[in-house]
Amino acid sequence: MVVSFVDECSSTQEDLIASLRLGVITPPYTLVASRQTKGVGSRGNRWESMDGNLYFSFCIDSSSLTSDLPSSSASIYFAFLMNEYLKSCGSKIWLKWPNDFYLDDKKIGGVITTKIKSVYICGMGINLKTSPRYSNVLDIDHGATQIVDGFLKSLELNPSWKQIFSKYLLEFEKSKIFSAHVDGELMSLENSVLLDDGSIIINNKKVYSLR
Template sequence: MIEFVDECSSTQKEIIEGLKNSVIKPPYCLVAKRQNGGVGSRGSEWESEEGNLYFSFCIDEREIPSDVPLSSMSIYFAFLMKEHIASLGSNLWLKWPNDFYVEDKKIGGVITTKIKNSYVCGMGINIAKSPDYAGVLDIQISANSLVLGFVELLKNKISWKQIFSKFLLEFEKSKNFTSHINNEKISLHSATLCEDGSIFINNKKVYGLR
């Protein structure tokens, strides 16, 4: 089921509360034109201007390919969306672990959590406008079209092996950037991507924590 609303506090928060209170059952997707309490990386607020893409979905863990590492569920979902958008002619790429970029500008991101036996994934992408410090998607497409295309791709149950082989090549772009690791900005220049989606950097293994 896909529900479209004009406004909500946060699509992800709404689904999490719905699952906890047993008023929502997977599969379920919520798409909002506006959010007044969107969640960004590391708990920050994601600026939610009308016209961009804000949606979250929940899916039963049994519907996810068995080879997807639990710690890299956000990478899996994000790369599926990246593949869909790229198939439409965009130069969008995925910066480790789960930020959408066009060239050197962040245009969105993904957050995933687990509630009961379901994964809840929230996505935000600037498709129409952005703050000065961010970018906008380089093709014109409606938010609803992106959601419908992503949902169809998710149904294909593409394996982690297929996703990882492509992400491994794209990871080279991430090496030109930094990532917040233990509340510290760390250059990814010397990082190595591991098969489970984690990176090996500064002699230790680091996982994407959101």
């Protein structure tokens, strides 16, 4: 995996996608930025870029990943790998469905995933040092380089979706006191049911994590 560090970019996710389409890079490849000017958050919202935090995106061909991974749940898979790595370092982080990092009831980061042909492009942002007043920062003192390195090593282990899902199924219960946006509407997750492809049943409707 080639890892490239830049001081600033518009968005690691958008820049990586553009570089792939132009043939400038080939997967696997990771782009890490100290600052983003147009970071992308959930539902296409702008993710506020603050100094000292983690912003990175990586691309990987699906042939390099476990064969049982549902494309629609790639974000959950990648996010939970990061979740597990940070927990192994002592963090109390947890993953709120479908792909938001939380400490207690405060968001500290998130994941967005796009697939172009056979290549996944996944972007992650985690508050390490600073955060907006409505969110929080990671509870362990780890720098961006250390976290990216640890995550990529976890990714190289290539655990099966079945392994990841069995662990996430237990953690999903924490999400039930929250709500999620479904077709533009905020819905409670209290009575939702997590299915083995990472989707949920909510109000008799099957909903996938597609961001």
